[in-house]
Amino acid sequence: MQTVPVDLHPGKGSTYRVNRRHFLLGSLAALTPSPTRTVVVMLDGFGLEYYTASEMPTLKRWAAQGLFAKVQSQLPSVTNTNNAGICCGVPASKHGISGNSYLNLDTGREDFMQDASLLRAPTLFQKAPTQKSALFTSKKKTASLLNAGASLVIAAESPTPALIQRYGPAPDIYSAEINHWLFDAVIDHLAHRPDLTLFYIHTTDYPMHMHPPNSPESLAHLKILDAKLAAAAHVAPDAAFYLTADHGMNFKTRAWDLDKACAHRDAPIKLSISADRDKYPKQHLGLGGLAYVYLNHLSDESRVAAVIEKLPGVERVLPRTEAARLFDLPPDRIGDLVITADPATVFGTRDSETETLASTYRSHGSRYETHVPLIIYNNEKGHHPAMAYQRNLDLTFGLF
Numbered sequence: 039m040q041t042v043p044v045d046l047h048p049g050k051g052s053t054y055r056v057n058r059r060h061f062l063l064g065s066l067a068a069l070t071p072s073p074t075r076t077v078v079v080m081l082d083g084f085g086l087e088y089y090t091a092s093e094m095p096t097l098k099r100w101a102a103q104g105l106f107a108k109v110q111s112q113l114p115s116v117t118n119t120n121n122a123g124i125c126c127g128v129p130a131s132k133h134g135i136s137g138n139s140y141l142n143l144d145t146g147r148e149d150f151m152q153d154a155s156l157l158r159a160p161t162l163f164q165k166a167p168t169q170k171s172a173l174f175t176s177k178k179k180t181a182s183l184l185n186a187g188a189s190l191v192i193a194a195e196s197p198t199p200a201l202i203q204r205y206g207p208a209p210d211i212y213s214a215e216i217n218h219w220l221f222d223a224v225i226d227h228l229a230h231r232p233d234l235t236l237f238y239i240h241t242t243d244y245p246m247h248m249h250p251p252n253s254p255e256s257l258a259h260l261k262i263l264d265a266k267l268a269a270a271a272h273v274a275p276d277a278a279f280y281l282t283a284d285h286g287m288n289f290k291t292r293a294w295d296l297d298k299a300c301a302h303r304d305a306p307i308k309l310s311i312s313a314d315r316d317k318y319p320k321q322h323l324g325l326g327g328l329a330y331v332y333l334n335h336l337s338d339e340s341r342v343a344a345v346i347e348k349l350p351g352v353e354r355v356l357p358r359t360e361a362a363r364l365f366d367l368p369p370d371r372i373g374d375l376v377i378t379a380d381p382a383t384v385f386g387t388r389d390s391e392t393e394t395l396a397s398t399y400r401s402h403g404s405r406y407e408t409h410v411p412l413i414i415y416n417n418e419k420g421h422h423p424a425m426a427y428q429r430n431l432d433l434t435f436g437l438f
Contacts, residue, residue: 083243085286137313163187327404330373351383
């Protein structure tokens with residue numbers, strides 16, 4: 039059980055340890071947020087390394103004047119799992135989204151995990167039904183996953199003719215510029231739609247896949263995003279801003295196709311699924327640092343696990359129940375085995391059982407991409423002490 043120290047009797051030296059969730063829930067009654075609008079920003083791929091390397095004067099000022107915490111994202115460190123966690127304020131064991139892809143037990147096939155019907159917890163929009171809310175995203179997969187309860191949904195990847203007429207054609211989804219286009223739409227709606235009181239904004243991590251934190255391209259991209267945040271705060275001085283990320287990013291050098299590797303070692307499996315696999319293969323090739331393995335027979339578990347454990351770059355092989363408990367995942371939506379990688383290794387479908395990746399290749403999914411920033415600005419009375427924020431999903435816990 040996770041606990042935090044709380045001084046219940048200031049000045050008397052009586053510090054007790056209480057359950058962190060109980061502390062949060064108990065403190066909610068004393069919180070009276072004064073801003074009239076709430077803006078939640080999920081910067082995809084914005085790990086701590088990007089926050090540290092970039093100047094971003096607006097965001098750094100927000101962190102200094104408001105609340106800043108270094109927090110953990112959830113494994114697998116992929117977008118859909120963490121996006122759902124932040125938007126619903128609960129872990130995957132509650133909201134049900136175990137990755138970007140999963141095994142559909144009804145069809146027996148691997149499917150993309152991006153339909154709102156897969157969510158098992160209410161979104162922020164559903165928790166605040168009396169508020170008019172808006173979901174802004176660079177990726178249309180997020181529009182289909184998190185739209186429940188939203189009054190307005192805008193996906194830069196598939197803009198309507200009216201949006202194109204107002205903001206111009208949206209840049210390609212495989213670009214940094216699509217994030218800038220998205221924020222222009224956000225700023226315009228903040229300025230001209232005061233009836234919208236709850237905003238959820240999600241960018242794309244394509245720039246982070248392509249460029250490391252200290253690169254000129256990354257610094258330029260984040261400098262522009264920082265200016266967009268400043269403009270958003272300028273047109274909406276009544277808004278509180280809540281910002282975090284889903285994962286960071288690392289260079290990877292080795293890929294394993296677990297189906298082929300197991301078959302070549304006389305331990306065939308039914309299926310392996312990279313938790314990163316989604317409809318944007320150009321940026322990560324469908325490869326990620328955590329995989330779900332489904333067995334032909336449960337009696338194969340020990341033999342398959344022994345084979346996978348010996349593959350270079352494999353960090354852990356966990357049975358379903360243990361992985362669900364350790365990583366706070368829904369046991370019915372993960373594999374019979376859960377495989378985690380070291381910092382340089384990823385899993386997915388390849389032409390051969392193993393492959394050396396290009397020196398420029400960057401991806402995520404493992405525990406080494408779980409360090410992200412959390413920032414709350416312009417709501418000093420409406421947030422908890424910094425020590426209460428340990429996971430990115432804590433950003434929105436108790437908002438509504």
